[in-house]
Structures are given as C-alpha cells and as structure tokens.
Amino acid sequence: MNRLGKIGTLIIVLFFIVAIFAPLIAPHSPTEQKQFAADAPLEDRLKPSASHPFGVDDLGRDVLSRVMFGARISMQVGVTVVLISAFIGMIIGSISGFYGGWVDRFFSGFLFNVFLSFPSILLAIAMVAFLGPSIRNLILALSVIGWVGYARLMRGQVLKVREYDFVTAARALGASDFRIIFRHVLPNAIQPLIVQASLGMAGAVLSEASLSFLGLGVQPPTSSWGVMLNDARSFLRVAPHLLIFPGLAVMLTVMAFNFVGDGLREWLDPKQKRQ
Amino acid sequence: MLNILVVLAKRLLFVLPVVWAVVTLVFLLIHIVPGDPVRNSLGENATEQQVAELKHKLGLDLPLASQYVNYWKGVLQGDLGVSLLNPSDKVFEKIFTRYPATIELAIAGLIVAISFAIPLGVTAGRHQGKLLDNIASVVALLGISTPGFVLGPLMILLFAIQLDWLPVSGRYGFEYLILPAVTLGAPLAAILTRMVRSSVIEELNEDYVRTARAKGLSERQVIYKHVLKNGLIPVVTVIGLQFGVLLAGAIITEMIFSWPGLGRLTIDSINSRDYPMVQGCILMIALTYIIANLITDFAYRLLDPRIKVE
Numbered sequence: 001m002n003r004l005g006k007i008g009t010l011i012i013v014l015f016f017i018v019a020i021f022a023p024l025i026a027p028h029s030p031t032e033q034k035q036f037a038a039d040a041p042l043e044d045r046l047k048p049s050a051s052h053p054f055g056v057d058d059l060g061r062d063v064l065s066r067v068m069f070g071a072r073i074s075m076q077v078g079v080t081v082v083l084i085s086a087f088i089g090m091i092i093g094s095i096s097g098f099y100g101g102w103v104d105r106f107f108s109g110f111l112f113n114v115f116l117s118f119p120s121i122l123l124a125i126a127m128v129a130f131l132g133p134s135i136r137n138l139i140l141a142l143s144v145i146g147w148v149g150y151a152r153l154m155r156g157q158v159l160k161v162r163e164y165d166f167v168t169a170a171r172a173l174g175a176s177d178f179r180i181i182f183r184h185v186l187p188n189a190i191q192p193l194i195v196q197a198s199l200g201m202a203g204a205v206l207s208e209a210s211l212s213f214l215g216l217g218v219q220p221p222t223s224s225w226g227v228m229l230n231d232a233r234s235f236l237r238v239a240p241h242l243l244i245f246p247g248l249a250v251m252l253t254v255m256a257f258n259f260v261g262d263g264l265r266e267w268l269d270p271k272q273k274r275q
Numbered sequence: 276m277l278n279i280l281v282v283l284a285k286r287l288l289f290v291l292p293v294v295w296a297v298v299t300l301v302f303l304l305i306h307i308v309p310g311d312p313v314r315n316s317l318g319e320n321a322t323e324q325q326v327a328e329l330k331h332k333l334g335l336d337l338p339l340a341s342q343y344v345n346y347w348k349g350v351l352q353g354d355l356g357v358s359l360l361n362p363s364d365k366v367f368e369k370i371f372t373r374y375p376a377t378i379e380l381a382i383a384g385l386i387v388a389i390s391f392a393i394p395l396g397v398t399a400g401r402h403q404g405k406l407l408d409n410i411a412s413v414v415a416l417l418g419i420s421t422p423g424f425v426l427g428p429l430m431i432l433l434f435a436i437q438l439d440w441l442p443v444s445g446r447y448g449f450e451y452l453i454l455p456a457v458t459l460g461a462p463l464a465a466i467l468t469r470m471v472r473s474s475v476i477e478e479l480n481e482d483y484v485r486t487a488r489a490k491g492l493s494e495r496q497v498i499y500k501h502v503l504k505n506g507l508i509p510v511v512t513v514i515g516l517q518f519g520v521l522l523a524g525a526i527i528t529e530m531i532f533s534w535p536g537l538g539r540l541t542i543d544s545i546n547s548r549d550y551p552m553v554q555g556c557i558l559m560i561a562l563t564y565i566i567a568n569l570i571t572d573f574a575y576r577l578l579d580p581r582i583k584v585e
Binding site for chain 2: 113126129209210216240243244255
C-alpha cells in the first residue's frame, strides 16, 4: 500500500484501540462532573490543565475522556452500518446481476434510482425524524441509505464474472445458483467491496456525527463527537478547545478511512494508479 | 430542436417512476412513527377528543388507501396539508417563504466551490507532481475531511469573533452569505479540484494541445480556451450529482448560521414533531434534487455534442 494508506491504517488501528479500551484508558468517566471553584471565571474553569489535558466542558466533564468514548460510538456505528449495508447490498446486487431480465430492471433500473434520488443524508434525517432519535434507528437509517453503493458495485462485478468460463463449467457440473454466487462469483468480486467498505466507514462516521450534531443521533449524556461539537457552539468565545478536539477526531478518522480506501484501491488494482 | 424534445420526453418517462416512488415514500413516513403521531405532537395532556378532532381534520382517520389518494391529490394541486402546531399555517406556503433562502445558499456554495476548484485544479494539473500540485492536494484533502459542522464554527471563531470581519449568523445582507457559502462549498470545492486536476492532466496529453501550442498560443490560451472546454465536461456531471449533497449539507449549514431556509425549517419541525411540515420539506428537497439532475443532464448534452440520444 502507498504511504498515505499506511498512515491511515495506523490512525485507524489507534482509534480502534482507543474505542475498545476506552473504559480502561480514559482518565475520567465521560459523565463524571467536576466541581468548579465558585469564584473562578468560566474561561479558566474550562481550559486544559494537567489533570484534564483537553480541558473540561461546561458541565465539568473531561473532554479527553469524552473524545475517547466518542470514538467508541463512532466505530461501533461505522462497523455495524458497513456490515449491514454491505450484506444487504451484496445480496440484492448479486440477485440483480445474476438473474438479469426483469429482476435486474426492477432493482437497478428502478429501486437503485429511487434511493439515489434522495440526497443520502436527507433520507437518513427523514427516517430518524419519524422513527425517533436513538442509536438503533440511526444505524437502521444509515444502513438503508448505505446499501445501494454495495449493490451497484456487486451487480457490476457479477455481470462481469458470470460470463467467465469457470462459471459455465460450475453450472455444467450441476452447481446450484446459490453455490455459484457464493463460491465462484463472490470471491472474485470481494476486492472492490473492501475498498467500498473502507470509504463507507468514512461516510458512516461522518453521517453519525452529522445526525448527532443535529440532535437526531446519539442522545446526551452519551458522548458522541457530533453531540460534543453541537454543545461546543455555545462556548466558542470562551472555550474553543471544546470545538477543536472532537473536530480533530472526526477529521482524522474520516481522512484515515479515505486514505485506506484510496490506498487499497491502488494496491489491489495497480492499473488505477493515480497519474 | 425535435431531437432535444425527444430527449426531454425520454428523460421524463425515466424520471416519472422515481418521482412516484419518492412521493410514496414521503407519504409513508408519517406511518412509521411509533405510536400515534397526532398524540405525540399534541402532548400528553391532550384529551381523546382533541386527538380525534385533529386526526379528522388531517384526514388521518381515513383508510390508508384514501389517505394515499388524498395525498397525491394534494401534491398535484400544490397542497401539502397544514402544520400540526398551527393549523392555519399551510405547509406549501411556509416552505415557499423559506425556499429562496436555501436556493440562494446552495447556489452561493456552488459558486464558491467552482471558483476555488478551477484555478486550484488547473494549477495542480499543470504542475503535476511538483510542489504546487502537492499543496493543492493537501488543501483538497483537508476540504474533503473537514465536515461543515467543524469548518463553520471554526470560521465563526476566526472571522466573526476574533477578527470581527463578518457577522456570526442571520440573513440580512451579502456579508451574511459569505461564511455559510464557504462552509457549504468547501467539500465540493475539494472534490471538484481533484476532478479538474485529473481532467487537465488527461487533456494536456491530447494532440490538439500540441497543435495549439505549435501555432503559438500562450499557455494561458491553451488552458482556458482549449483544455478547459473539454476538461470541464465530466466536472459538470459531478456538479449536478453534488447539488443534492449541497441541498442536504444546507441543512447543517443553516443550523450553524441560523440561516432561515428550508433546512432549518426541517430541523425545527422535527424537534416540534410537526410531521406534515417535515414531510413537505423532505419532498421539496428531494424534488429539487431530481430537477437539478435533469438540468445537469441537459447541460451535459449541450456541452458535448458527441453524446447522442440513446
């Protein structure tokens, strides 16, 4: 993989370690509220100190610990959304590409276009707005908008692979459709799916933060980067660090997954190398 | 001329089923609300009679099929129902008082994106692999990975609070448009920069560029008169597809800058559980996106006569 891809991998591994071990390595509880000295001005109370290297928020909660627990939410939502949408997308995409005909016309000519005709985050906002905000509904909404990308990719791959001789051979040997798709077509289509999954993680992390920022995702007091960024807006003047640390966390994660996605694409398919 | 009409008709035939599905999905939204949407909206203290009355008024007590027919009738007549909070507010009228602000913001974002992306992309493409190219790539990368809800408040902090050059929020004149437009346009600027760059690199290798240089045109004329004409064709497609991203991004941008557009109306209505209003907003944004894509499709064909009717 190229250098940026390696850097991205390193950042992602780091964020995953933080996410998994957050309860062990975070210096404070993400909801524990520090008591302030009554006479100190707000600016001094919130600013970073030795025991709170990223400072504290207006309720006296440690920002570093909240960023760490926020990573937990982001990674959890990202991984779940990518797994669910890749799974649904692969099944629908394979069916559409493998059977062709009216099945394909329905899925790729109609259903894909319906989902693509909503700006994706809008559909997620709509679903969460009507189902009610919660992590479960957030994951559901992001999966519903996410699967089309995988389905289109899978369909294209299946259309290509199903014409290969080994598929004809497998069919001649009496293999079932199911076996052909899973044993012969899928392994040949898996590489672009991995690239898509990496870019999908970037998208899911960003969407989670966006929806939580709008108050439609993770609900307080659970700490999520989007929630923290929304809270930070009221204290821009006195405590810009409340914006900067969760902001950096989102940027680094999104950038890292994009690096890895681009790096993988090049690595798996050297023909596509950037000029 | 006839040719264009045929294309138009074909595209409309293709778009109609999508419009049907979008309207149907939006209609169904109110039926996925857990519990009773009217009770949710009126609150715990409402009596059974109040709930029943409002339901009757909204037509929500009819069988699903009749509700669906009524919804379509409404959509075709430009009637999207009334606000739950204030039944004298017509959804359609309310949306149209907010609509211009959102379109203004989206177009401003688009202009920002294009005016950053073309010079930046051309510079990067002409100096491929050199320092200027790398700088442009880093800027583009930062643009792609900085979400609006980070960039917006950061710019408020810098340009409105620290430097006091621009207003923090609201919509009372041109200077109020600048920060929201940059916030909204930045990610698109980044995507377009990358596209312009690779387009320019590709076109610079073409024979016509050699010819243009051989006949003594300045490098500037070669780039702006010849290369960009061809190089911008794929960029136009992306702009159309990304217009929807701009509309959706406007929701977040409007929240950050208290911009009185459709996005803010959507979120405010979600928070007050004004379901018909939310449905109307979502329908309008989706339809605008479909129309923007249709327009792009035509622009694309006009720019590139090589594309024939399929």
